[in-house]
Amino acid sequence: MSTLDVAATGAAADAVAAHVPTLVADRVASRLFAQDHTLWGEAAEEESAKRLSWTGLARSSRHLVGEIEALKGELDAIGYDRVVLCGMGGSSLAPEVICATAGVPIVVLDSSDPDVVRGALTDLDRTVVVVSSKSGSTVETDSQRRAFVAAFTEAGIDATARLVVVTDPGSPLDRDARAGGFRVVNADPDVGGRYSALTAFGLVPSGLAGVDVEALLDDADAVADLLGADDDANPALRLGAAMGGTSPLRDKLVLVDAGTENVGFGAWAEQLIAESTGKDGTGILPVVAIGEEPADLYDDGTVVRLVATDDEGDDDAGRATAASLVTVAGPLGAQFLLWEAATAVAGRLLGINPFDQPDVESAKAAARELLDAGIGAGDAPAFTDGAVEVRALGGDWLGDATTVDAAVDALLARLDRSHGYVAVMAYLDRESDADLEHVARDLFDRTGRPATFGWGPRFLHSTGQYHKGGPATGVYVQVTTTPAADLEVPGREFTFGQFIAAQAAGDANVLADHDRPVLRLHLTDHDAGLVQVRAALGRATG
Numbered sequence: 001m002s003t004l005d006v007a008a009t010g011a012a013a014d015a016v017a018a019h020v021p022t023l024v025a026d027r028v029a030s031r032l033f034a035q036d037h038t039l040w041g042e043a044a045e046e047e048s049a050k051r052l053s054w055t056g057l058a059r060s061s062r063h064l065v066g067e068i069e070a071l072k073g074e075l076d077a078i079g080y081d082r083v084v085l086c087g088m089g090g091s092s093l094a095p096e097v098i099c100a101t102a103g104v105p106i107v108v109l110d111s112s113d114p115d116v117v118r119g120a121l122t123d124l125d126r127t128v129v130v131v132s133s134k135s136g137s138t139v140e141t142d143s144q145r146r147a148f149v150a151a152f153t154e155a156g157i158d159a160t161a162r163l164v165v166v167t168d169p170g171s172p173l174d175r176d177a178r179a180g181g182f183r184v185v186n187a188d189p190d191v192g193g194r195y196s197a198l199t200a201f202g203l204v205p206s207g208l209a210g211v212d213v214e215a216l217l218d219d220a221d222a223v224a225d226l227l228g229a230d231d232d233a234n235p236a237l238r239l240g241a242a243m244g245g246t247s248p249l250r251d252k253l254v255l256v257d258a259g260t261e262n263v264g265f266g267a268w269a270e271q272l273i274a275e276s277t278g279k280d281g282t283g284i285l286p287v288v289a290i291g292e293e294p295a296d297l298y299d300d301g302t303v304v305r306l307v308a309t310d311d312e313g314d315d316d317a318g319r320a321t322a323a324s325l326v327t328v329a330g331p332l333g334a335q336f337l338l339w340e341a342a343t344a345v346a347g348r349l350l351g352i353n354p355f356d357q358p359d360v361e362s363a364k365a366a367a368r369e370l371l372d373a374g375i376g377a378g379d380a381p382a383f384t385d386g387a388v389e390v391r392a393l394g395g396d397w398l399g400d401a402t403t404v405d406a407a408v409d410a411l412l413a414r415l416d417r418s419h420g421y422v423a424v425m426a427y428l429d430r431e432s433d434a435d436l437e438h439v440a441r442d443l444f445d446r447t448g449r450p451a452t453f454g455w456g457p458r459f460l461h462s463t464g465q466y467h468k469g470g471p472a473t474g475v476y477v478q479v480t481t482t483p484a485a486d487l488e489v490p491g492r493e494f495t496f497g498q499f500i501a502a503q504a505a506g507d508a509n510v511l512a513d514h515d516r517p518v519l520r521l522h523l524t525d526h527d528a529g530l531v532q533v534r535a536a537l538g539r540a541t542g
Helices: 011-025 029-033 042-048 053-062 063-074 090-102 114-120 139-154 172-179 202-209 212-229 235-245 266-278 332-350 356-373 404-414 434-445 461-470 495-512 524-538
Strands: 004-012 082-086 107-109 127-133 162-169 183-186 252-257 287-289 301-307 325-331 383-385 388-393 421-426 451-455 474-481 518-523
Touching: 004 011, 004 183, 004 235, 011 029, 011 090, 011 325, 029 053, 029 212, 029 235, 029 332, 053 212, 053 332, 063 183, 063 202, 063 212, 082 090, 082 202, 082 451, 090 107, 090 127, 090 266, 090 332, 107 114, 114 139, 114 495, 127 172, 127 202, 139 162, 139 356, 139 495, 162 172, 162 202, 172 183, 183 202, 202 212, 202 404, 212 235, 212 266, 212 332, 235 325, 235 332, 235 451, 252 266, 266 287, 266 332, 266 388, 266 461, 287 451, 287 524, 356 461, 356 495, 388 524, 404 474, 404 518, 404 524, 421 434, 434 451, 434 524, 451 461, 461 495, 474 495, 474 524, 495 518
Parallel strands: 082 107, 082 127, 127 162, 162 183, 252 287, 252 301, 301 325, 421 451, 421 474, 474 518
Antiparallel strands: 004 325, 383 388, 388 518
8 A cells, every 4th residue: 555545445435436526626625725714614614714724734833843852851851751641632632642653651641530630640750741731721631730730749849840731822721831930832723622633732742752753744744735636536535525425424434443553543533533523413423443343334334444554455355345445544644634634524525514512512511510519420310239320311211220231221222223323431440441441342242333432531522522413313321430539629629529520410411401311320339330330231132
């Protein structure tokens, strides 16, 4: 395969043939890279006018290479070998993929769980913390920043020497950090969070951790002209058409790691696609496949095989051919730009604004309301089974269930077996509880329908938008737990435990307000409850 390659077969190839000639005739690629904000209709113009600088980041971010090197030199003087990134959504997902692909360690803190936060507040004498927030008002990130400043101070370490802030110029965080004497790197304000991989949000923490960020920009720069060309062979036009142009719309995009060198790329693409397209009752649901690629797939899905850049296709021999298949290869920097452009193209085909996220804001507002009201876990449970409290929202569908197994059965009975999906949302520790992710594959095997898995609260900045703004075809399982010990948020009237409880309850309430059925499973004893939940979700159909 070439440096950047997109190949399609089946329904995806039909979509490419149907739409790419029109996209070329309408000069969509060249207009996109010229930052033409009229591509998505009049209603989107105000937002898109201030969200298109990502198309030129391969060149406009070059100044950051020197800045990061100088910053790293300053920090090397104090001695560090551990970088912690405090950030949510686009501020954390890109650096996580960049560092994993480069084989460079970084601690990504994108949780409000007090046990997880406490676990990150270690080894402070060898730690540098990067606090990333585009708006400068993200509550999760602000709370994490406060916790680290307090921990450094308590340990007798000058926090201003160990903490770097990445934010938009003029944001509340920008003003406060500069006033407090902290190092600040400003990002391009005309780039949305999920398109920010090649801005300071992606590059600063990765560079401080030891990644060659200049090579990342080189890879993107090498394909920028190709992606901006009005040509039938343009990979972004082909991928965008395959994503948003199938007829009827195959709105489940199954991302399969088929040997790609880009470690964890599916999680980054998941946020980009779901948050960009899931609105106005439509959208594309990315499903990050776990385990082997399924031989039999639902007929409203397209499989995307992420293969190595030098893949020759030999591994496909004997593999079942999906009815709609796309194969994508390319180095990480090039793929960041490819998928961003393709998602913007898919948004045009879907008739939506790919740059706003209205339902992410609704979940944030609901969490704030619950915090203000002093509400954490929510209403009394419908019943308790062993170490699990069970609550049902979004309609009278629980019936006479009195066990976790029966509650799961009742929820799955609501699943549309033609177009529906199951979403599991776990407000747990994504490292120590990582095995729970496999219930997504179990649920697919059990129902024949796509199942997604999201760690809370990070998914709120990702698939959370699709859950509420996309088609009303999902059923939702939320798993929460009681932390081993709570943790104060310095200078705030709430704790981390209260905050994550409000985030979970707020999201469930917004889903219910959108008539989405939600099964809330709260573990009163983490270990025992997790065994029950894992068994109930993973068991074969009775």
